[in-house]
Every structure is written in C-alpha cells, then in structure tokens.
Amino acid sequence: MAASQADAKDRQFLAVIGDEDSVTGLLLAGIGHVTAPPDSQKNFLVVDNKTENATIEAAFERFTTERKDIGIILINQHIADRIRHRIDTYTAAFPTVLEIPSKDHPYDPEKDSVLRRVRRLFGE
Amino acid sequence: MATTTTQPLSPQNVPSATTSHIVPKSTSPPTEQEDYNTQIDALLTRYLFLLNEYTTLRSTLSSLQAGMYQNLARANFAAERGMRYGKEYFDERMVASRRVRISSRTARGEETGEEGKGQEEGKREEKVEGEKVMEWRIVKVDFDEKGNQVVKEKEKEKEKATQQEGNQPSEQDQDHDSRTTTNPETARHQKEDNSPEKSDDKPDDDDKKTKIKKIRNDPLRWFGLLTPLPLRQAQSQAIQAVEQIIPRLVTVNAEMVQVEIEVRRARKRREKAAGVKAKAVTAAEGVVGASA
Numbered sequence: 001m002a003a004s005q006a007d008a009k010d011r012q013f014l015a016v017i018g019d020e021d022s023v024t025g026l027l028l029a030g031i032g033h034v035t036a037p038p039d040s041q042k043n044f045l046v047v048d049n050k051t052e053n054a055t056i057e058a059a060f061e062r063f064t065t066e067r068k069d070i071g072i073i074l075i076n077q078h079i080a081d082r083i084r085h086r087i088d089t090y091t092a093a094f095p096t097v098l099e100i101p102s103k104d105h106p107y108d109p110e111k112d113s114v115l116r117r118v119r120r121l122f123g124e
Numbered sequence: 125m126a127t128t129t130t131q132p133l134s135p136q137n138v139p140s141a142t143t144s145h146i147v148p149k150s151t152s153p154p155t156e157q158e159d160y161n162t163q164i165d166a167l168l169t170r171y172l173f174l175l176n177e178y179t180t181l182r183s184t185l186s187s188l189q190a191g192m193y194q195n196l197a198r199a200n201f202a203a204e205r206g207m208r209y210g211k212e213y214f215d216e217r218m219v220a221s222r223r224v225r226i227s228s229r230t231a232r233g234e235e236t237g238e239e240g241k242g243q244e245e246g247k248r249e250e251k252v253e254g255e256k257v258m259e260w261r262i263v264k265v266d267f268d269e270k271g272n273q274v275v276k277e278k279e280k281e282k283e284k285a286t287q288q289e290g291n292q293p294s295e296q297d298q299d300h301d302s303r304t305t306t307n308p309e310t311a312r313h314q315k316e317d318n319s320p321e322k323s324d325d326k327p328d329d330d331d332k333k334t335k336i337k338k339i340r341n342d343p344l345r346w347f348g349l350l351t352p353l354p355l356r357q358a359q360s361q362a363i364q365a366v367e368q369i370i371p372r373l374v375t376v377n378a379e380m381v382q383v384e385i386e387v388r389r390a391r392k393r394r395e396k397a398a399g400v401k402a403k404a405v406t407a408a409e410g411v412v413g414a415s416a
Binding site: 008009011012013014020021022023024025026027028029030031032033034040043046071072074093094096098100101103106107109112114117118121 | 171175178179182185186189190192193196197209210211214215216217218219220221222223224225226227228260262264341342343344355358359361362363365366367370371373374377378380381384387
C-alpha cells in the first residue's frame with residue numbers, strides 16, 4: 001500500500017493519444033511535457049490516418065508501463081477502438097485511462113468501458 | 125443532530141455500507157440475509173449516484189470539447205494561408221504547467237459539494253476504500269528563476285484561508301485599520317492590495333515575477349505573440365476540461381470500481397450465508413427423518 005502511494009506521488013503528468021486537434025487543444029491547457037534532452041520523451045502522440053496501430057500500442061505501452069511519471073492517460077475513443085484489446089485488458093490503478101471524444105467521433109456511451117462495467121454489474 | 129438519512133442524497137452522503145454497517149454474527153439467518161440485502165442496496169444506491177455524476181460529467185466534457193474543436197476550426201479558418209494551429213508549432217522543450225496530484229487521505233473526511241458545486245471544488249473527490257480516500261487533482265505549476273516549482277493552487281488556497289480568517293474577526297480588522305491609519309505607508313498598501321493580511325513590498329514583487337513566468341510558459345506563445353481570439357477561447361475551454369472535469373471523471377471512475385468490488389464481495393457473502401442456511405435446513409430435515 002505504501003509502495004503504491006509513493007508510486008502515485010511521482011505520477012504528475014497527463015498523457016494524450018489523440019488526433020491533432022485533440023492534442024493541440026489539450027496541450028494549449030499546459031499539459032504537454034518533453035523530458036530532458038538525452039531522452040526527450042514526449043507525453044503525447046498525434047495520431048492521423050497514416051499512424052499504424054503498432055505505434056499507438058507502443059505509445060500506450062510506454063505511458064502505462066515504462067514511464068512512471070504519468071498519472072492520467074487521455075485517449076480519443078476512436079483511437080482506443082483501434083487498440084481495444086489493450087484498453088480492455090488494462091486493469092492497473094495508475095495511470096488511469098480515460099477515453100475522450102474527438103472532433104469527428106462524438107462520445108459513444110456504447111463503447112465506454114465504464115458503462116459496460118455498469119451493465120456487467122447489473123447482470124446484463 | 126440530524127441523521128444521515130435526512131440529508132439530501134449525493135454520492136458522498138449515501139451511507140457507506142462498508143463502514144457504517146456491521147453484520148451481527150449472533151443473529152438468526154433470516155435477519156443476516158436481510159442485513160446483506162440492505163448493505164447491497166446501500167452500495168447500489170451509492171453506485172447509481174456515482175453513475176449519475178459520471179454521465180453528467182461526460183456530457184459536460186463532450187460539450188466543452190465540442191466548443192474547443194469549433195474554436196480551433198475557427199482559428200484555422202481565419203489564419204493566414206497555409207497556417208494551421210497544430211503539431212508543427214509545438215515547442216520541443218515544452219514544460220507542463222498543469223500537473224496531476226494523486227493523494228490519499230483517511231475516509232470520513234468532510235463531504236464535498238454536489239456535482240454543480242464540483243466545478244470549483246470538484247478537483248477533490250473521495251474514494252472510499254475501507255478507510256482510504258483517493259483524490260485526483262490538477263494543479264497549476266509555475267517556475268521561479270532558479271527553475272524550482274511553485275505550486276500556485278496551494279497559494280490560492282492559503283490566500284482564501286487567510287481571507288476567511290481575516291473576515292471573521294471584525295474587531296481585529298478595526299484594530300488593524302486604526303493601525304494603518306497611523307502609518308501612511310502601510311495604509312497606501314492597504315488601498316492598493318485590499319488584503320487584510322501583511323502588506324509588505326515582497327508580495328507585489330512575487331506577483332510580478334509569477335506574471336512574467338506565466339507569460340513565458342503559456343503554450344499560446346508557440347503560435348505567435350498575437351494569437352486570434354478563437355484560439356484563446358479554445359485554450360480556456362481546454363483548461364476548464366483539464367482542471368475541473370477530467371480529474372473528477374477519473375476520481376468518480378475509481379470510486380465506482382471500488383463500489384463494484386464492495387458489491388461483489390457483499391453478494392458473495394450473501395450467497396455463502398444462504399448456502400449455510402440451506403445446509404442447516406437439510407441437516408435438520410435429515411435428523412427429523414432419521415428420528416421418525
């Protein structure tokens with residue numbers, strides 16, 4: 001328990017995996033961060049039509065397991081759909097993953113993992 | 125003193141079945157079964173309130189983001205030819221000015237406001253985990269000249285606290301006023317700052333410094349000095365989403381997970397109790413049958 005609390009303390013950044021407008025908007029809010037030069041790791045990934053699923057998956061993997069300074073991962077719902085198997089099997093408390101709507105793909109409650117959990121709890 | 129049942133219901137003041145409900149062991153099985161049922165009902169009620177809050181937050185986030193995208197599109201439409209407010213202008217050495225703070229504190233803390241209130245105070249939320257409460261917040265971080273972090277929100281909270289303290293004792297204020305009238309220099313500061321607390325030269329300097337740093341660390345500057353109004357509007361909407369909605373959503377989600385676990389545990393315990401009862405009944409029937 002103490003270890004997880006210490007772990008949570010270091011998690012101070014939000015990460016974003018999204019289309020250009022989503023990332024631009026959220027970075028305007030001041031959440032963007034690039035680490036010191038040798039690594040220069042970004043806490044965001046801009047996804048377009050050419051971006052491969054493997055790249056998205058690698059970024060998700062990096063933000064969830066490799067980096068210990070990410071507290072919340074924001075991911076566009078339509079991008080989360082592309083790596084749905086990874087999102088659904090991810091159960092760790094930190095960092096927490098939150099699916100957000102995008103410009104071209106409004107929020108769909110049917111795909112929301114939280115609402116699916118609700119349905120499961122009520123026996124549907 | 126009013127009991128918890130008379131209070132208006134919200135996710136926070138729905139009675140927590142884990143803490144307030146103790147299952148008596150010595151009672152007969154039917155009452156034990158009822159106890160489990162009420163415990164589960166209380167948990168589910170709490171869960172539904174959380175779900176309601178979650179869906180409200182979701183719709184707020186959707187509308188905020190829709191506004192943000194619209195403003196970005198407006199800015200791009202009005203921009204010079206070939207200019208697009210996007211990744212090409214991102215600063216490669218950007219430093220996050222809004223950061224996550226995850227903290228836990230003991231349960232039975234003060235109950236936070238309802239969802240509407242949560243716009244301001246919503247960054248702090250409770251996650252009941254036995255006696256643990258998890259809390260996600262987004263804080264504004266600035267840097268001083270040496271590159272040390274200065275957390276602004278804490279300062280604001282302190283300021284609020286000091287203002288509240290300053291407002292409460294009216295006699296002290298009167299004394300303070302009388303003192304300030306005797307000292308013309310401090311009186312001038314009082315007029316300028318309007319703050320009831322100490323008024324030295326230092327706070328002014330600090331304010332200036334933070335203002336300068338704030339301008340330097342503003343992501344809007346990536347896109348030039350004179351940014352269009354829609355872009356600034358998009359920024360303010362994004363800030364609102366990041367500061368107020370997202371941490372609440374995350375916390376409510378975490379709390380929902382916790383309540384789900386509690387519900388499943390309670391259901392299992394109920395099933396166990398029902399199994400024990402059934403066994404006892406069959407054993408009793410067997411004894412009766414043998415004696416007959």
